Amino acid sequence: DNSRTQKEGSQWTYKHFHGFAPIMSYVGKEGWCIGAELRPGSQHSQNDFVPFLNTVLHRLRRVTQAPVLLRLDSGHDAEDTRREVANHSNVDHIIKLNPRKQYTVTAWLPAFEAKGVQWNERRPGKTSATLSISHETDYGKQRLIIRIIKRTTDSVGQYFLTPDYELEGWWTTLDEAEYSDDNVILLYEDHATSEQFHSEFKTDMDLERLPSGKFDTNDLVMCLGALTYNILRYMGQTCLIGPDSPIRHKAQRRRIKTVMQELVYQSARLLERGRQFILRFGRHSPGLSAFMNLFPEKQLC
Structure with missing residues (x-):
């Protein structure tokens, strides 16, 4: 929703307000973002969708060769979509x-x-x-x-x-x-989880209203947001699922908001000694042990 603005590309959407119509693609139960594209608000979801789908599937094959189940809503119920999926091996689909x-x-x-x-x-x-x-x-x-x-x-x-x-x-x-028919329907109903991922992207990362008046700049902001989203998702899956997690209840994934609260919003002092920077935490910091799990593997911090 970008109502009451003069941003380039902000147009009347099917949800009956002025804004954009971004298209997102997520993979896995954790919700890794492998495709994000900003579009004008009046653009139909199927318009230029086939090239986007082709790009996403090729990008996914660089990550895994496992079988892929593609779930799409009724906005993509078109023969062009089904034909494009058929061009990719080991990919099945459920389209509303x-x-x-x-x-x-x-x-x-x-x-x-x-x-x-x-x-x-x-x-x-x-x-x-x-x-x-x-x-x-x-x-x-x-x-x-x-x-x-x-x-x-x-x-x-x-x-x-x-x-x-x-x-x-x-x-x-x-x-x-x-x-069976019921199995297929149940598999599709889990597609609603992607709305939760989209909500985290918009709300938790505060990207509901894009900052610039230029469409290309906002598109870049959204792409950088997708990169940041995946980094935060990785931090949550690495640090907030295991026994060192400061959160006590079990879960398959943590919300982006939870990751930021537990790992990013921590009090620390940045010291410089001997031409080295030192990040010093409090002795009783609840998320310190989980935070340190990021160091040995990927050096994200």
Whole structure:
């Protein structure tokens, strides 16, 4: 949100305020940032997305040769995206369906009834069913999963006059023999974690409102922010997960804000003796032992 500013590229966004439309790419459960690009606020997410995706996947292959699962929201439901993913080996995808005109409950409910799918109760008054359809294309086999949710009551038990239906869908290349419809849906739902990473980038690092009036300068600030984000993420994974961590509860990762509070915002004195600089901490500094873990391996401090 960069409302009430005259910054270059700050335009009306789909969230109904003036700002930018950056695109980010994260990898792993820890949320390492491997792609960050600032875009004008009115630019659609799919516009120039394929070159960005190609760059990110090539960059990722410099880090690991392990199988990759790509999770994308409905803004990237396009044949160009699926075709580009097919050009990269050992990469599968789950892409949320953009429910266009042909994807309506009226059109698909008869297909569910014809297949005799099983409806599963998720709570009293709410049931759901899924249907998988394979599409053979010139760039490989694509699997479409359609889920219809039927509600006869709301969450507190109030009955509706007529049933309420909701249709969702996902494109994937995961094999149906190894990944059931429910498995694929659960894998995609974890995609929401990326919103937490994005929140840390904007809020914890104070990059919600970019500082310059020039678009290129703000793009540079964002790229440097991504580098800083990864450094802080590394510090958190190295120092704040193990037994020396001053934080007592277990976690797979620490928020960027927590990393800054525990490792960056520490009181110390900078001394110069014998042409050497010495960083002296207090004797009872709670994060000192965790902070010292950065020295032997990467010399980040």
